[in-house]
Amino acid sequence: MDLSVFHLTVPLWEIILRGSVVYWFLFLIFRSILRRSMGSVGVSDFLFVVIIADASQNAMSGDSKSISDGLVLIAVLVFWNMLIDWLSFKYKWVRRMVEAPPLVLIKNGVLQLREMRKEFVTKDEIMAKLREEGIGQVSEVKQMQIEMDGEISVVRYEEN
Known part of the structure; x- marks a missing residue:
């Protein structure tokens, strides 16, 4: 050998x-x-x-x-x-x-265009994710963000 x-x-x-x-x-x-x-x-x-x-x-x-x-x-x-x-x-x-910090894409019902450009996220992609969550409009979202692990989380406004 x-x-x-x-x-x-x-x-x-x-x-x-x-x-x-x-x-x-x-x-x-x-x-x-x-x-x-x-x-x-x-x-x-x-x-x-x-x-x-x-x-x-x-x-x-x-x-x-x-x-x-x-x-x-x-x-x-x-x-x-x-x-x-x-x-x-x-x-x-x-x-x-x-770890990358969370990146806010929607805040108080408003698209964060600067943050979207950073990650090359289009409005169509955001709308697709919102539809998956059963949300029809951006104005219904309190916050949407890309988490540290890359997943996208959506928080709706509380219904009163």
Whole structure:
């Protein structure tokens, strides 16, 4: 059995640096761009799955330098993901940095056009969501917002 597949072919520091840079670059991109389409999956969870899949593929394919290269890279990614989750659980200021704040689309029956432009949400999309909620007009809505997880919530005015 050839044990050379277990020897690192790239310096350890380079694997850690590459994994960290790619993780943070993609995290920032996903955090700022993909909120609306993320649904209930967190940004860091989505990012983690995508990168782990790629890193695992590189470690398993015959074209990779070694299994150890891939395993070290996966360990770096697991470290960053767990650290971010732990820090956001423990510290509110980290949670505010990691999670996108809610974005108000309708406030007191008025469309918030500036906020809609930020997320490329059209009036037609808002009206479709309101119809799903059994609401016929924007004026019936006290507040509609995109939550931290990407879901859209609607609060009607209280009926007196």
